[in-house]
Amino acid sequence: MKPHGRWRRFLKTWLEQHARALVGSLGAFTRNRVPSLMTAGVIGIALALPAAFLLLLDNIQTLTSGWQGQPHASLFLKRDLDTKQVALLAQQIGTRNGVIHARIITPEQGLEELRELSGFRQALALLPSNPLPPVIEVEPSGALTPAQVDSLIDELAALPSVARIRMDRDWLRRLHAILYLFERGTWVVAALLGITVILVVGNTIRLDIENRRDEIIIVKLIGATDAFVRRPFLYSGLWHGLAGGLLACLLVETGRLLLAGPVSHLASLYGSRFELAGIGFSGGLTLLGCGAFLGLVGSRLAVGRHLTALEPR
Known part of the structure; x- marks a missing residue:
């Protein structure tokens, strides 16, 4: 066989x-x-x-x-930036990995929002000028880990046009x-x-x-x-x-x-x-x-x- x-x-x-x-x-x-x-x-x-x-x-x-309460980072820019520089910076930030979108809040929009939320509309109307700087509101991706979010925030904070950055990350870590x-x-x-x-x-x-x-x-x-x-x-x-x-x-x-x-x-x-x-x-x-x-x-x-x-x- x-x-x-x-x-x-x-x-x-x-x-x-x-x-x-x-x-x-x-x-x-x-x-x-x-x-x-x-x-x-x-x-x-x-x-x-x-x-x-x-x-x-x-x-x-x-x-x-997918929750709308996903934390947002508020980038307070330097006051000497003009509208074009702010728009260009927002476009550059929006194309970064880990960023869903970047929204510009002009000083006028920020002041109007402050009037609506604070309840001091009459007091704010007495201000001689708008003290608020331009702000870019950045929404990180929900797929990022806390360590990746921290790294992204540190990179954004190091940008020369950013004067200050604020984001409540404690609840995200928890x-x-x-x-x-x-x-x-x-x-x-x-x-x-x-x-x-x-x-x-x-x-x-x-x-x-x-x-x-x-x-x-x-x-x-x-x-x-x-x-x-x-x-x-x-x-x-x-x-x-x-x-x-x-x-x-x-x-x-x-x-x-x-x-x-x-x-x-x-x-x-x-x-x-x-x-x-x-x-x-x-x-x-x-x-x-x-x-x-x-x-x-x-x-x-x-x-x-x-x-x-x-x-x-």
Whole structure:
């Protein structure tokens, strides 16, 4: 027999064995509906909790990046600049990386705004001249980190035409620190719940191995390899993980749909059109992949530990 024919036969046999184990483990999963669904339910809840927190974090970041309360830097220019110089400087600043736009506030506009907001219109009318300098209001991009915003503000403050710069960056640092803490805590919880999924799947596979103890010993007596015996249990863990990942997707999307209406109503009261974003197709695939991976890891650990003890005597 030619070498490529031998390899083709080997590959065909290998694929048939895996297909048989895959279908057989799916049949066992569907026959034992109640325990299988209970295990999948635990996996689904364990995956849905960190997924929901991460989805909430993404929505918060989207909301804050598009929020009109994004901090603005006020660049107070020197009073000897004329209108053309101010316009040219605003154009140069507006083209910088990390700047959304730069808006010019003339001394006349600044004085009128001060009259409207301060309530001292009559007192300000007694001023012999306008004491306010031209101002360029700069809006940094919401995608910048606090360190990048600080670097941008320092660069703008170093411009020779800028006399003074003002920006309240403390709240921005606090916001990023809170979001970072929230994200780090979510990943810690996700890791703990991932370990829980592995233990749950491992315990399920261990019970399945104990229930089929005699069958495994007989199969080994007639020459079955450890890989042959191990294969159905690995696929069983895979099916449990996939079912749990699918349930997690359903739980997260159900929660989003339940909250979408109240969130949209609350956003409309603030004049916003913000809507809760879902996990999407890529997020669903990620949940399914995580469930399948954790199911395989849990089943592999359980099989590797308990199968070696079932040797025929």
